[in-house]
Amino acid sequence: MKIDLLSPETFAAGQPHDQYQWLREHSPVHWHEEPAGRGSWAVTRYEDVWTVDRDFQAFSSEPTIMIPDAGPEASGAFGPYKMMLMMDPPDHTAFRKLIRSEFTLPSAKLREERIKALARQIVDAVIEKGECDFVHDVAGEMPSCVSAEGMGLPLDDGRELYKLTEIIHTAPEALPPGSGGQAVAKMFEYGSKVIAEKRARPSDDLASKLLACEVDGRKLDDMEFLLFFLLLVDAGGDTTRNLLSGGLLALMEHPDQFAWLKADLDARLPAAREELLRWTSPVIYMRRTAKHDVELGGARIREGDKVVMYFGAANRDPAKFDRPEVLDLARAPNDHIAFGTGPHGCLGQHIARIEIDAMLVEVLSRMDRFELPSAPEWLPSNFISGPKAMPLKFRPGPRLG
Numbered sequence: 001m002k003i004d005l006l007s008p009e010t011f012a013a014g015q016p017h018d019q020y021q022w023l024r025e026h027s028p029v030h031w032h033e034e035p036a037g038r039g040s041w042a043v044t045r046y047e048d049v050w051t052v053d054r055d056f057q058a059f060s061s062e063p064t065i066m067i068p069d070a071g072p073e074a075s076g077a078f079g080p081y082k083m084m085l086m087m088d089p090p091d092h093t094a095f096r097k098l099i100r101s102e103f104t105l106p107s108a109k110l111r112e113e114r115i116k117a118l119a120r121q122i123v124d125a126v127i128e129k130g131e132c133d134f135v136h137d138v139a140g141e142m143p144s145c146v147s148a149e150g151m152g153l154p155l156d157d158g159r160e161l162y163k164l165t166e167i168i169h170t171a172p173e174a175l176p177p178g179s180g181g182q183a184v185a186k187m188f189e190y191g192s193k194v195i196a197e198k199r200a201r202p203s204d205d206l207a208s209k210l211l212a213c214e215v216d217g218r219k220l221d222d223m224e225f226l227l228f229f230l231l232l233v234d235a236g237g238d239t240t241r242n243l244l245s246g247g248l249l250a251l252m253e254h255p256d257q258f259a260w261l262k263a264d265l266d267a268r269l270p271a272a273r274e275e276l277l278r279w280t281s282p283v284i285y286m287r288r289t290a291k292h293d294v295e296l297g298g299a300r301i302r303e304g305d306k307v308v309m310y311f312g313a314a315n316r317d318p319a320k321f322d323r324p325e326v327l328d329l330a331r332a333p334n335d336h337i338a339f340g341t342g343p344h345g346c347l348g349q350h351i352a353r354i355e356i357d358a359m360l361v362e363v364l365s366r367m368d369r370f371e372l373p374s375a376p377e378w379l380p381s382n383f384i385s386g387p388k389a390m391p392l393k394f395r396p397g398p399r400l401g
């Protein structure tokens, strides 16, 4: 089996489950050459991914969680500054603590009614037309609006920031040179305006709270705020969008399961949503770097080696899931690892679940007779998986206002 988990083409029609299966069976901790790098270990079994994600003493998130060492974090473009996602405890613990309370289940629940109202408006905007680009017009709208509102920004600005996120998450090979760096620079330029605005007129939003909070007895400086801003806008955008688009596609490809879900949507949605998370696994990988020599899944990993966890592969591991290749919306238990685990486990998972549920309820209860006039186009990314465009036809219905 030819193994290539780096080329964007490998992910051009979804995640490479044939390669994942071969790797889990024959080389679960696999040395993967890189055309322009020093190579990395690809980890595909659930148990090993779990171990790497939790053992921060052996597997560091520094200097970066991306495979190439050329990104701004690893190349030192941010100077001594690091994004929380790329820190180890105790620094990571201190930074995560600053915003943890904003992302607990009770805090997320406080936003539930507003998120449901947004979902209703998003479907209202397309329902009379009987056609839309589901990724752009529906799935992408939800996280752009939620992230903008959370930060206390105009919704249109949220949409612009979300476009930048998409560029940042696209493989550099698939973009004109320098596009990723320019997108980060634009994000920072916007973030700097947010700093000025929120310092002048603080409010009850997350941006104002971040500017007011203290780490080690001092306020965050501008760069620390900007890296938080980048992380929070980035992490909740195309991940949630891809779950929604990839999830609807999976339902359309499994009509029996789709009908089962619709027959009792409210009761069946929680289990179905978890299965769609397992099935789509929107975050393809996170990288760690070995802090010392260590053995994993029979491989001898050396200090400094890159170790890459493939969440989509772990989520189809037959050692963990019964008939993992079957979409079973009633699956229980379902200990998928689509949100990661350990110290960096997804901070936004409660908000994400509320967004997903609100959107799926609106889409599945109000839109009907879905048809794909052309094949969905997938994101050319080896990092984030999902359709990039998904033209969709459906039976038109009334707005709810």
Ligand code: HEM
Pocket: 053, 084, 085, 086, 096, 231, 232, 233, 235, 236, 237, 239, 240, 243, 281, 282, 283, 286, 311, 338, 339, 340, 341, 342, 343, 344, 345, 346, 347, 348, 349, 351, 352
């Ligand atoms: C379906 C949607 C989502 C998926 C699949 C997802 C997945 C992930 C994954 C795999 C990680 C890395 C975990 C690890 O290394 O163990 C992560 C981290 C993170 N996610 Fe999410 N995420 C989603 C939505 C969100 C949302 C809506 C937010 C809200 C802002 C968010 C914020 C974060 C943050 C801040 C981190 C970094 C946590 C840390 O470093 O401590 N995510 N997410």
